[in-house]
Amino acid sequence: MVAQHSPSHPNPNAQNAWPVYGHRWAVRNLARALAAPGGTRQAYLFLGPRQVGKSTLVRAFATALFCTGEAKPCGHCRSCTLMAHGSHSDYHTVAPMDGGDPPKIDRITGKLYQEQAENLVADAWLRPFEGAHKLFHIQDAQRATTDRFLNLLLKTVEEPPESTIICITALDRESVLPTIVSRCQVFDLQPLDHPTITQALVEGWNVPHEQAALLARLSAGRLGWAVEQAQRPAMWQERQTRLEQLWALLRADRNERLALSEQMAGRSTQLYAMLELWAVWWRDVMLVQAGGADACCNTDFRPELERQAQALRPEQVRDYIRTMRRVEQSLRTNVNARLALDVMLLRLPHLT
Ligand SMILES: [Zn+2]
Numbered sequence: 015m016v017a018q019h020s021p022s023h024p025n026p027n028a029q030n031a032w033p034v035y036g037h038r039w040a041v042r043n044l045a046r047a048l049a050a051p052g053g054t055r056q057a058y059l060f061l062g063p064r065q066v067g068k069s070t071l072v073r074a075f076a077t078a079l080f081c082t083g084e085a086k087p088c089g090h091c092r093s094c095t096l097m098a099h100g101s102h103s104d105y106h107t108v109a110p111m112d113g114g115d116p117p118k119i120d121r122i123t124g125k126l127y128q129e130q131a132e133n134l135v136a137d138a139w140l141r142p143f144e145g146a147h148k149l150f151h152i153q154d155a156q157r158a159t160t161d162r163f164l165n166l167l168l169k170t171v172e173e174p175p176e177s178t179i180i181c182i183t184a185l186d187r188e189s190v191l192p193t194i195v196s197r198c199q200v201f202d203l204q205p206l207d208h209p210t211i212t213q214a215l216v217e218g219w220n221v222p223h224e225q226a227a228l229l230a231r232l233s234a235g236r237l238g239w240a241v242e243q244a245q246r247p248a249m250w251q252e253r254q255t256r257l258e259q260l261w262a263l264l265r266a267d268r269n270e271r272l273a274l275s276e277q278m279a280g281r282s283t284q285l286y287a288m289l290e291l292w293a294v295w296w297r298d299v300m301l302v303q304a305g306g307a308d309a310c311c312n313t314d315f316r317p318e319l320e321r322q323a324q325a326l327r328p329e330q331v332r333d334y335i336r337t338m339r340r341v342e343q344s345l346r347t348n349v350n351a352r353l354a355l356d357v358m359l360l361r362l363p364h365l366t
Pocket of ligand 1: 086
């Protein structure tokens with residue numbers, strides 16, 4: 015049974031006063047800035063893969079910033095309580111409504127996100143309600159692209175009102191305007207190591223150790239992903255079904271492969287989950303072929319990994335990993351999903 019914590023509210027006593035697992039250097043740096051009079055910057059940029067902990071860190075930073083207790087964040091004062099309940103009136107956040115998961119931006123939710131982001135930044139000039147500061151968090155800034163928004167954002171990070179701290183999160187440096195990057199203190203968050211994720215899942219979310227260790231290996235260093243999966247009881251069954259589907263496809267003919275393509279196109283969330291799973295699987299097959307089986311993620315399916323590693327040539331696996339990367343890139347840049355999927359399924363190696 016998994017406790018009902020969200021990634022933003024792990025057991026605060028588990029690691030340190032900040033409710034954040036890992037990213038210790040970033041926590042230390044931010045805590046030090048808060049402790050020094052006038053030590054905080056007004057614009058921060060947090061970069062890193064999806065669900066690696068960027069937003070959790072921003073929320074923890076905001077909690078410490080607003081806290082009126084002694085050791086910040088104290089977890090007990092009015093501000094800490096409001097932050098824990100997600101109802102602090104000086105913490106404002108805007109995120110794409112689809113959670114940023116599907117590779118394509120839906121036109122309607124995409125437009126709404128832009129509008130909300132624009133309104134949020136325009137509000138930077140209003141006074142805080144509770145204390146001395148307001149904190150604005152723009153999530154997935156790589157997806158906010160209108161000129162109006164970028165101009166507003168640039169103007170705000172160039173001359174921010176004294177009471178406002180703006181935190182921007184994005185996937186990587188290239189996806190944010192260089193003029194914005196140069197005005198922010200940048201935190202490049204790295205994937206967490208397996209022991210940190212395992213420990214976090216066990217202590218913060220009561221996941222059994224063996225399951226936690228497997229999730230940590232599958233997570234590619236993203237605690238948020240691991241927590242999300244641990245909280246979905248159907249996750250293990252879905253994973254097994256998807257992997258079995260992949261194994262069956264290796265023996266399927268052209269028509270069977272195209273039938274799956276037709277079925278999956280348009281279901282972008284599921285498609286994306288499948289892509290992630292397959293990418294890890296093929297990396298594992300490659301590792302077994304290279305004699306690195308100990309570093310595999312899908313350790314619970316070791317016999318099948320060994321079978322495929324033996325049956326396929328290393329260059330077939332390498333080529334296919336390259337194909338998958340290209341397909342994923344095309345899906346992100348709005349190429350016809352059906353066409354990209356056809357390519358991905360038809361180029362799957364054949365097992366006899
Ligand atoms: Zn407090």
